[in-house]
Structure formats: C-alpha cells, structure tokens
Amino acid sequence: MKTLIVYAHPEPKSLNGSLKDLAVSTLESAGHEVRVSDLYAMNWKAVVDAADYGPDASSPLQVARDSGRAFDAGRLTPDVLAEQEKLLWAETVIFQFPLWWYSMPAILKGWVDRVFTFHFAYGVGEHSDTKYGERFGEGTLAGRKALLSVTAGGPESHYTARGINGPIDDLLFPIHHGILYYPGIEVLPPFVLYGTDRMTDEDYLDVAKVWEQRLLTLESTEPIPFRRQNFGDYEIPSLHLKEGLEPAGRTGFGLHLRG
C-alpha cells in the first residue's frame, strides 16, 4: 500500500509528531511504501497568490481559471506539482494535524488551496445544464482512500451528538466530503484523540496501540458511505437529494450518507 502522510504541526516533539512517526514506522514495518509531506519542515507556502501561476496569472488575477490554465500547461510551481504527483502516486493519504479552531491549521488549508487546483481537483468533466462535473464519487483522485488523524484539546463529550461543539462527524464533514470526497477520494472514519491537553505519557502508550491497530487495518476498513453525485441520488441540475431516499428523521449533513 503506497501511503502519503501529510503532516501539519510546528513541533516535531509534539503528540502530532509522535503519531506521524509511529505511522511511518508501523506502515514501513508492515512492508508498505510511505512518503511524508511535513509541511512545516518543507516551509510550505500557505497562501494562494499570482506567483503560483507565473505567466498564466492574468491581470486581474482569476484564481480558478488561471490555476487551471497553469495546470493544463504543466506550469504550476514545482512545490505544487510535487504534491499533485504524490497524490497520484498514493493509494492512501493520511492527514495528521491538530484541530485548531474546529478545522485544520492554516498551513494545511494552504496545502489544499494551492494543490487542489482547477482541472486537477475541481472543474473536472462536463459542466452543463445536465451535468455538474465529475466529483463526489468521481474525479482525478478516484480509487484512493484518505484518513484524518486529528488531535483535539477538549474532552470527547463536547464533540458528541448533544455536545456543545457539535458532533465531530459534522465538524469534519466540510473536510471529509467537501475537500476529500469532492475529487473522488473515499474517506475512512477518522482517528480522533480527545483531551490531548491533559494527556500523560502513560495515556500515550495506550493511544499508540490503538493507532497502530488502525494503521494495520486500513485496507480492510470500510469508508464513510457518502452518496455519489452522478448515479441517481440527486436531481439534476439542482443537485438536491431526491425525496424519500433518506431514513426517517435524517437531516443535515447526514442526508448525504447512504442507507
């Protein structure tokens, strides 16, 4: 299994750094190929700007169109091209990051903003009155799987169905569905550690065992059953879920899960 780990934490000796190191050693020991994008170590440029598109940047800048033109011409910057190549190489992508303000750190959001260009991750396939692209179940990255490995400072109860932060599955939906499933990646249930503000060295030993177990069973883990866009579940062109497909009482983001 070819695995790319995208890792976003400024401190190598952090919990996130340890989980990343453990993922590398566990997967390599099991015979898998692993590559790591350590965004802080790479000094990853987090911000989209005209410099990303060189001679393909128009004036005024048009982010979508210009990024697609640079992509088509093979003229994106070397750092972005390298990440796109890694994504195409990978069978599995693990994202290791702390939940900062209920989302990813800026450096990782900037990886998405810059690497997921037009014609690579979006604007793929026919866009017309009868089809709105190949996405949500199809796309450039179809056939791949991804897993978020996330640390949260607060306790688990705050992230449950009635918890004050909202349910973790809903908090992660914009990443799971909106970023990963959009260009075709199947998404595995996340590995979330809670209460990390108070984690002890002893706690870590237990956590490490659970994480190893998740890593060694990735290939047999069922993905989150998101509905595919272009296979009958949605009206065209509104892309509304057809009436009656959901279990009684299901609302919100949960509508977009099968069964």
Next chain:
Amino acid sequence: MKTLIVYAHPEPKSLNGSLKDLAVSTLESAGHEVRVSDLYAMNWKAVVDAADYGPDASSPLQVARDSGRAFDAGRLTPDVLAEQEKLLWAETVIFQFPLWWYSMPAILKGWVDRVFTFHFAYGVGEHSDTKYGERFGEGTLAGRKALLSVTAGGPESHYTARGINGPIDDLLFPIHHGILYYPGIEVLPPFVLYGTDRMTDEDYLDVAKVWEQRLLTLESTEPIPFRRQNFGDYEIPSLHLKEGLEPAGRTGFGLHLRG
C-alpha cells in the same frame, strides 16, 4: 459604529475586493468609523510557529501555553498585537472572503490561528470540574458583533437543506459558532453570494444594492440565537445540551440554537 473589516482575497479588482470597497464607502458615508485589515496587502504571516512567541516559546514548542504566556507578558509579535487591538476597538467585525473548499482561505485561517491566542480568545476564565471557561456567549470579545460576507462559485441550490454541499448554515457553523461565538462575539446571519463564477456586471449592480442595505441595517439585525454555555442549557461537566430543550426533530448543529 466602529467597524473592522478583515478582508482576504489576493486580487483587489475581484468581486471580494469590490464588496470590501463598497462596505468601506457605505459605512463611512453613514458616519461610521471603519478600519480594514487587508490580509494580502499586509502580507499577513499565515503560519503559527515558534517565532510568534519569541522568548516565550518553549522547547519543545507548546502552542497554547506559549501563546498564553506571550499574551500575558504583552510580548506577542506586533502584527498580532495590532489585530487584537483592532478587535478590542471594534463594535462590529465584517469578514469578507471567498469560500474556498467550503471554508476560509488559508491566509484568513492563519489570522485566526495567530490572533486568537490562549488567554485572549480561549483559556479565558475558570477551567475546573464545575466550569469550562468563559466562552460561547462570554469571553474577551463579548459585546461585539460579526458578519461573514462570503462568495461561493456554485449555485444556491447546492447549499440548501437537501443540496449536495450541505446547508450553508451548517457549513459555516464551525466558523460562526466555533471561531466567532467562542470568544463571545454575537454572529449576524451571513451575507452569501452564490453562482459568482457566472456573475455579470449587471448582476453586480443588483448585488451591490442588497449588500448596501445589509450594511446600513447591521445595527438592527438580530444575531443568530446560539445558546450560551454557562446559563443553564448545558450539563456540567459534559457540556451536553440538557434533554428536552430542543424543538422536536431538531438535531446536529441546530441543537445549539435557542427556540
């Protein structure tokens, strides 16, 4: 009304740039004071790292603790201190940005990550077995209001209750509730423009009128009725919403709205 506009788009001649300019001129013409944080023009540093905390950075780096220590000592970097000062000055904060991958551009997430430090935006008030801080309705920024002004490329139908992207209110909940309401800011219903990929100059004239109207009625607009953490709606210490408080059938993020 003292208004801070935090603006995140790389192109001054973009739709987002025009909406920001219109907000400045409309509010100033109505006699309000306006300050703008133009993150791209400021070359805003998007990435949290040890350099943010100078002599208060420990080794290994601990982002929360070190940022709180630097905050307490008045030794955060001048760029961060200036933004905190603007937030304390402001009565209303408008965020103007394009929805990129269902969230804010990295440069704006980096503004949150770096400006919303420990002891300023979180880790405020008593944290014990009987109280988990002053947040969600209380906090350093209580008494202020915020408004997201957001542009989305796709059509509105994709962002409705049954739309494939999920409802816009749920997509914005991690920002509205998790970032803004957390340190005490009341959040006004967002101003969202859809289908901006296909917007014409004529469309913009209509849009501009609606935006002006929103801006001139900010002071009389009711905020989103999020539930306050410490006033009886939640169990302590689980911070679960107490049973029976929600209207029948209400689930997900919607639980955390009153009535």
